[in-house]
Amino acid sequence: MDAIALQPQVIPIFATPFGVAVVPEADVLNPPVAALLAERATPERADPANHQPFTYRSRDDLLDWPDEPVRKLCDGMVAAVRSVARSINEFSDAQFASLRVQARAWFTLVRADGCVPSNNYPNATWCAIYCVAAPPTSSTRFDSGVVRLHESFRPTMFTDATNSVPQLPYRPGHNTWRPVPGQVVVFPASVTHEIALLRTVGELVLMTALVRFVAPGQTGMPWW
Amino acid sequence: MVEAAVRLSSQFAVPFGEAMLTPCEPLNTELEKLFLAREDDAHRNPTPSHIPQQEVFESRFNLFRWPDPCVRELRQFVLDAVTRTVMSATTLQPEDLARLKLHNHTWFHVTRYAGSFISHNHPMASWSAVYCVRAGDRVPDQPESGLLRFFDPRLGANSFRDPANAQLKAGFELRPLELRLNEGQLIVFPSYLFHEVTPFYGSKLRITVATNCWFF
Numbered sequence: 001m002d003a004i005a006l007q008p009q010v011i012p013i014f015a016t017p018f019g020v021a022v023v024p025e026a027d028v029l030n031p032p033v034a035a036l037l038a039e040r041a042t043p044e045r046a047d048p049a050n051h052q053p054f055t056y057r058s059r060d061d062l063l064d065w066p067d068e069p070v071r072k073l074c075d076g077m078v079a080a081v082r083s084v085a086r087s088i089n090e091f092s093d094a095q096f097a098s099l100r101v102q103a104r105a106w107f108t109l110v111r112a113d114g115c116v117p118s119n120n121y122p123n124a125t126w127c128a129i130y131c132v133a134a135p136p137t138s139s140t141r142f143d144s145g146v147v148r149l150h151e152s153f154r155p156t157m158f159t160d161a162t163n164s165v166p167q168l169p170y171r172p173g174h175n176t177w178r179p180v181p182g183q184v185v186v187f188p189a190s191v192t193h194e195i196a197l198l199r200t201v202g203e204l205v206l207m208t209a210l211v212r213f214v215a216p217g218q219t220g221m222p223w224w
Numbered sequence: 225m226v227e228a229a230v231r232l233s234s235q236f237a238v239p240f241g242e243a244m245l246t247p248c249e250p251l252n253t254e255l256e257k258l259f260l261a262r263e264d265d266a267h268r269n270p271t272p273s274h275i276p277q278q279e280v281f282e283s284r285f286n287l288f289r290w291p292d293p294c295v296r297e298l299r300q301f302v303l304d305a306v307t308r309t310v311m312s313a314t315t316l317q318p319e320d321l322a323r324l325k326l327h328n329h330t331w332f333h334v335t336r337y338a339g340s341f342i343s344h345n346h347p348m349a350s351w352s353a354v355y356c357v358r359a360g361d362r363v364p365d366q367p368e369s370g371l372l373r374f375f376d377p378r379l380g381a382n383s384f385r386d387p388a389n390a391q392l393k394a395g396f397e398l399r400p401l402e403l404r405l406n407e408g409q410l411i412v413f414p415s416y417l418f419h420e421v422t423p424f425y426g427s428k429l430r431i432t433v434a435t436n437c438w439f440f
Binding site for chain 1: 275277278338340342343345347348349365366367368373375379380382383384385386400415416418420422423425
């Protein structure tokens with residue numbers, strides 16, 4: 001068959017938003033926050049549902065903490081979510097300002113051989129993960145401590161050479177973000193994700209926030 | 225007062241087959257010895273689909289073509305169980321199945337401390353199965369060590385939760401299925417299901433055999 005040269009317009013559809021931002025003053029705020037989190041990583045403040053001995057997860061009351069450095073970082077996380085949400089919608093300034101933010105947050109300390117199992121979060125729209133501190137990368141384990149967002153589905157179980165390894169954003173497979181101190185990532189809370197096993201010395205310190213927006217007069221928001 | 229007579233049924237269900245090799249210890253002992261003897265570069269999968277971990281050895285996908293008697297015995301057990309699962313889950317009759325050839329890719333994994341396998345599924349196959357040769361030791365303070373976790377294929381179904389769907393009965397639950405395999409246990413499932421092996425924290429070996437099957 002003779003090849004006919006066409007120039008089709010190819011666009012990604014069914015895209016998933018994934019935002020990365022740098023929180024202002026992070027380099028100043030991170031050290032005192034890391035110290036504070038280490039000090040408060042006590043059994044009394046732990047999430048009782050966590051079963052990972054090499055990983056500490058706090059209760060989700062981080063947004064209630066009065067400590068200024070923590071508040072600034074939390075504000076930065078929520079601001080990142082607001083920016084991502086704003087960027088993919090067509091709200092007017094007034095419409096967007098009328099949305100009331102509901103959020104909850106916790107912190108996680110991942111130690112050597114620790115991980116956070118695959119999970120997603122009901123009743124929330126957005127998940128934000130902020131990196132307070134990260135250990136050096138592992139020379140033997142490429143995915144040590146990365147946040148891995150699962151490819152939740154394949155559009156097909158039928159593959160051939162042309163749909164197995166195409167270029168991004170069409171390439172099948174998971175997506176990873178290596179935590180960088182000062183950076184926050186934002187993605188849909190429905191996306192299953194995990195923190196891969198940390199195979200290096202040191203501690204990965206993360207703060208996670210779940211965020212949703214309530215429109216004026218909106219009813220039917222479930223408890224969380 | 226009008227009472228609605230409701231008949232509850234299961235739709236969009238995912239078929240799972242399970243079989244137990246009894247006794248399994250003699251065969252598993254032979255398999256373990258054979259696999260460990262061939263845990264080398266000559267038998268390592270040269271084209272892994274995922275970036276390998278040094279804590280997990282993955283063999284080539286030709287395991288069921290090995291002539292060793294213990295492998296042949298396992299092959300018969302596994303492929304028979306897959307066939308029986310297909311028979312149970314489909315409307316195919318034995319004579320229909322007899323006209324089809326069962327193709328397979330089959331390999332073994334040896335997992336050591338900190339080994340895991342990320343979430344994946346198996347395109348270009350219809351049925352997959354995992355057989356447990358060695359379960360590895362249980363770690364009391366690591367209840368999630370070395371689990372085979374299947375993800376719910378109903379994407380987004382758990383995103384809205386209220387009290388009326390938070391405690392669904394078995395079979396309707398909106399959460400992953402987590403299995404701790406026992407030695408001699410075989411699980412058969414549709415190849416489209418995403419699944420992973422959680423980090424294994426035992427000090428012994430976890431050894432499994434996996435197969436992908438398709439019929440033409």
